[in-house]
Amino acid sequence: MTEQIAQTEQLETPEQPPAQTALLPAGERPRNRRVLRAIGRWTAAALVCGGLGAATASGITSMDRSDVPGLATESDGRWDYPRLSLPTLPEGSPRPFTVGNPHEIHHADLRKLLLSAPVGATDDKNLTGGWVSSAQYVSEYEESHRADLQQALDDYAVRHIAARGWTMPDGTTSRIYLLRFNSGDMATKFMDVEIGAGLSPDLTLKTTPGEVGIDEEWESATPADGQSALALYTEAKPFGPEQTRQAYIAAGDTLALIVQSRKGGTRAVPFHQTVVLQNQLLS
Structure with a gap:
């Protein structure tokens, strides 16, 4: 589906945006959430979706176009993304999933880890x-969630947020957010407790007023390395004027939200392609 990642591009020195919050006080219990239930729901999502790390990405990227079931023709619906490349790191900085990086920190500029827009896309002027x-x-x-979620971002000390968005000629809009926390444990806890993962997320997006459930068109193998975990959801029929798909990627200290919407219904192939490629950049 994609070309292999080349780890050759030079990493630019990132700007240092102001830290947005303070650390969650030691011993403070997360607000208004059932922690064990949330963790259980994330486990259910991992079992249904298949927790995905580099295994799925490398499996897809190592196959020729004609070898990928259902993706053998020029009209299969995939988008033409630029070649992926991982930014080089400052000297002495380890990759996030190495023995010398117990907190699974991404030392690269977060903006460099955002997936680029595909060919033919119109950039979102705000993202x-x-x-x-x-x-x-x-x-x-949804507006009813915003105040509590904003407080949670403060409590969990989100450090930086980077985002990119675009619209394709067929009307599909895409938005990707990367949230960086102080450690992998903090990012995972935020996802488990505040977002909620399982057969459906606890928080509803403003573009998904209908019922949201596991994306049953997604197929993946459970990786051996456990570097990242994915939960993919789709808005069930009947939906309104447009349908939305969403995915969360928990990869070390970074949590990704991917949203795609399209009038008349979203398409599985470009959505799954986008998720796989963004996961590669974070793994």
């Missing part, structure tokens, strides 16, 4: 691949 505020991220959710 250009740079830093965005927590208020921008929170605006993706």
Whole structure:
């Protein structure tokens, strides 16, 4: 589906945006959430979706176009993404999933880990691949969730948020948010407790007023390395004027939200392609 990642591009020195929050006080229990239930729901999602790390991505990228079931023709619906490349790291900085990096920190500029828009896309003028505020991220959710989610971002000390968006000629809109926390444990806890993963997320997006469930068109193998975990959801029929698909990627200290919407219904192939490629950049 994609070409292999080349780890050759030079990493630019990132700007240092102001830290947005303070650390969650030691011993403080997360607000208004059932922790064990949330963790159980994430486990259910991992079993249904298949927790995905580099295994699925490398399996797909290592196959020729004609070898991927259902993806053998030029009209299979995949988008033409630029070649992927991982930014080089500052000297002495380890990759996130190595023995010398117990907190699974991504030392690369978060903006460099955002997936680029595919060929033919029209860029979202508000989501250009740079830093965005927590208020921008929170605006993706139904209004009733926003105040609590904003407080959670403060409590869990989200450090930086980067985002990119675009619209394709067929009307599909895509938005990707990357949230960086102080450690992998903090990012996972935020996902488990505040977002909620399982057969459906606890928080509803503003573009999904209908019922949301596991994306049953997604197929993946459970990886041996456990580097990242994915939960993919789709808005069930009957939906309104447009349908939305969403995915969460928990990869070390970074949590990704991917949203795709399209009038008349979203397409599985480009959505899954986008998720796989973004996961590669974070793994």
